[in-house]
Amino acid sequence: MDELYAAAEEKKIPRQALSSGKILEKELARARSFPGEFFSFPIIRPDGFDVRLSVSNDKLRAFLYVRKAADAPHTLDFKLIASVLNSSKIRFADPDLLKERLFQFRDSDEMELVDLPVAQGIPPSKGISAGLRENVKWLEGAEFAAIRRRISVWAENHIAEYGNLFRTPPEISSPGLKIGFVVQGDLALEFVCGEPGKPGVDIYGAAIPGLSGDAPVIHTDETLSVEPEGIRAGQHGAFLLEDSGNALFARILPYCDAYAELQPSADRMELFLTLCPAAGAGEPLTEERVRAAFSGQTAAAVQEFDRARIQALIREAETAGRECKTRIAQGTPAVPPGSPLVVWDASGPGGIVRKGGKILAYRVMEAGANGRDVLGNPIPFTGKEAVPVPQPGFFVEKREEDGWWCFYAAVSGEIVRNGEEISVSDRREFLRDVGPDDPSECFPGAVVIRGNVQKGATVKAEGVLTLNGNADASILSSEDSVVVKGGIKGGKLGTVWARNGIDIGFAENARLLAGGDVRVEKYCFRCAVKTNGRFSVGGIPGILTGGTVRARYGVEAVQLGTARKLRTVVSFGQNYIVGEQVEFAEQDFAKVMEELAGTEKKLRALAGGDDDPVVRSLRQKKLSLMKQKERLAMRIFTLKERFGGHAVSKVLVHGDVWPGVILESHGRYFEVNEKMTGVYFFFDPSPGIIRWAPLENSGSGNDTGR
Incomplete structure (x- = not known):
């Protein structure tokens, strides 16, 4: 304040012309809250008469501001002051005291009356604090110690995924730790409401509800959801709760005994x-x-x-x-006289058998035979009529071995029983939707699905996999090819994998992985595509936009990108299957180096010699890791040499290419900054750049790569 007054005096501004000390202090406090920045505010008091009534945000206090007119005799307009006070509808604490204070101000030399308290409400009181009801059965004694020990060992090996649980709350080593098991959806911790405090009254006479007590302080992670009624489990597993005294820390770790x-x-x-x-x-x-x-x-x-x-x-x-x-x-059924005793070697009708695999064996029991169930209980035969012997059907070979007639599969597939005829079908057909509860094992033949594939389902085939409908966030996998007449809406989880090619109607937010060509009929939106062949979106509208595409032999589309400038990255001209192997090998190399560093650290900490079995074991482990490191380094070098090879390819766009599209090949990039129409892109190995040219001009190109 002294510096401000001194500066005003230098400017020949009289002290009487300045605003009151309270107002200047407020403005200076605001200026200090913005360090390093210029902050200006008026310091000279306006000349005219002024009266203002201010109310606090909680409506518990009211303040009056009055400023005298600069012209003599500095009178107060009591009529205007009364109008402001009466129109506010505020219940004033003491009208007589207020009137007396205004008279004192009128008779004083002060020019401003700042923040005069005129009303005071009754604040509500805080009630009893809320609590938590624990709906988890906590482990105790030896069981708690055993589970805690298992989690400790597991946590050491998963620091990268879950953090260091020995140092990050809830700490496994904490004495205040509790462990219990929860199921997804359980309300693990339930909020218990406290009692509200006494109500208050604001300056207008309205009631203010009493305040609730303090809520418990609890820190959670993404495995738990905080809801109005409490803390709910977001997954199955071990529920860890630590009370540090000041707060609670909770999380769920995956835990389920096999x-x-x-x-x-x-x-x-x-x-x-x-x-x-x-x-x-x-x-x-x-x-x-x-x-x-x-x-x-x-x-x-x-x-x-x-x-x-x-x-x-x-x-x-x-x-x-x-x-x-x-x-x-x-079990073995009872066999009437003259009937066949059938022993299934495979899993029976509906089961899977490999080519050359034995399906069943039978022989005719002239005198009949008792049966036996799977629990070993005998089943006596009754005087029923003889039943027919099994007959070989399609793709079934019949041979006689040691008095038994044996059926063998001529192809891999599903065992089908039609009356007494036993066949093997190398084609599995679903006339309905396939869901997550259907078998996920790989079928050794072709699979045809007439319906849709629901979210969470997995369908695998060694032959061609054909889907007539649409696929949700699911997995479609084939050792041959995949044909989807509808499309896939992957929700960032859906995957289509084929050793050969993929033909699909449309793809949204999915992964398409193929060793051969990938053909999309309508559009491809925000997908991750990786193919060792060619990728094309050739139908109507034929749009490829968003996501990443890695196609060894190039890309063809009607439109690349959109007017919204959605980021679309297209890589071409390299073997991206080998590139993926490089990534995996580098990850393995990093793990080996980390394990090697840990082993060397343990060796340095031990003082024992060669006779110490622990030291000897660690040295053997170190030697093994160093050999593994050399093998991986050589593999990475070889794979990178293969990945660096160039495959002649182009990115052809018959329609528009929009800004937001980025093309890449051999670490060189070309970014589209303005709309282009009817062009193709290719990598020129000599200068090592990406060129482009009009589709009608297959000769010269333009150097616009980097």
Whole structure:
């Protein structure tokens, strides 16, 4: 303030002409809140009479401002002041005191009356704080210690995904940690409302509701959602809650123990094995866990269930990443006299058999035979009429072996039973929609779907995969080709993969991966395309816009990009399958280097010599990692040499190319900055740039690359 007064005096501004000290202090405080910036405000008091009434935001206080006129005799307009006060409808605290204070101001030498309190409401009080009801069954004792230990080991190996859980709350090592299990959708923590405080009254006489108590402070991550009623689980897993004293920290880690379960059918003639792989830090799916499910009365039915088959089923479940149910045994029905005893080697009608695989074996029992269910209980035969023997149908070969007639598959496919005729179909057809509950194993033949493919479904085929409808966020995979007569709306999750080519009506927010050509009929919008062949969008409207396209032998489209300047990146002229292998090899190399650095750090921390078994083990591990590092370095070098090779290719656009399109080849880029029509782009290896030319001129090009 002193500096301000001194500056005003230098400008020959009398002190009486300045605004009051309170107003100047307010303006200076505002100026200090903008350090390093110029801030200006008026310091000279206006000449005219003024009266203003201000109310606080919470309507609990009112203040009066009055300024005398600069001209003598500096009188107050009490009539105007009364009009302002009466029209405000404010309940004044003490009208007589207000009147007295105004008279004092009139008789004083002061020119401004600043922030005179004229009304004061009654503020509401704060009530009892809200609380949390924990709807989770917390682990205790040895069970808590075991799960905590498993999560600790798992967390050390997943720091990149979940952070260091030993240092980031909720900390695994914290003494205030609780662990329980939740299912997606559970209301893990429920808010318990506190009691509101006493109500207040504002300066207008209106009631103000009492304030709620403080809400609990809880920090969550994306695995939990905060809702009005509480904290809800967004996924299955282990729920970690830490009370640090000042706040709560909560998150969910993936955790599900693997399980194996045997279940007979209602008639006890079939036995099913259900396997579910572990998730996160859960107990893994092991052969011992599967064999433990064989114990008890069903052991006789599975005593020849060999190790190789168990491991194959475990791999299948882990690949699927979900519960898998497999028929592993069948009972033997009672055989009337003169009827065939049929023993199925494959999984029976509806099951999958490989070419040359045994389907069944039978022999005629002249005297009949008792049967046995999967639990080992005998089934006596009754005096029924003899049943016909099985007959080989399409793609089934019949041979006699050691008194048994055996059926073998001539092709890989699905076993079909029509009466007594047994056939193998190398084509699976769905006359309906395919959903996530349908089998996801790879069918060894062609697959035809007459309906649609729903979200979350997986369809795999070794032959041609044909979809007549549309695909949602799903996976379509073929070792041959994929034909989608509709299209795919992938929602950034849908994928179409083919070892050869892909033909599809349209594609939105999906991934298209193919070893051969990819042809889109209508449009391709915001997709990630990678092909070792050629990519084309040749129908009507034939638009390619958004996303990334990597096509070894080039791209052809009617329109590339849109007027909205949507970023569209097109790479061409290189083997992008090899490029993907380079990325994977570099990721493996980074992991090996990280593990090698950790091993060397442990060796430096140990003081033992060659006789120390721990040191010896670490040195052997280091040697193995160094050899692995050399192999990966050589592989990366070789792959990069292959990736650097050039494939003659072009990007042809029959219509418009819009700004926002970026073309790339061999690390060189060409960005479209203005609309172009009827052009093609190509990479010139000599100068190492991307050129373009009109479609009608296949000779000369224009140097506009970089």
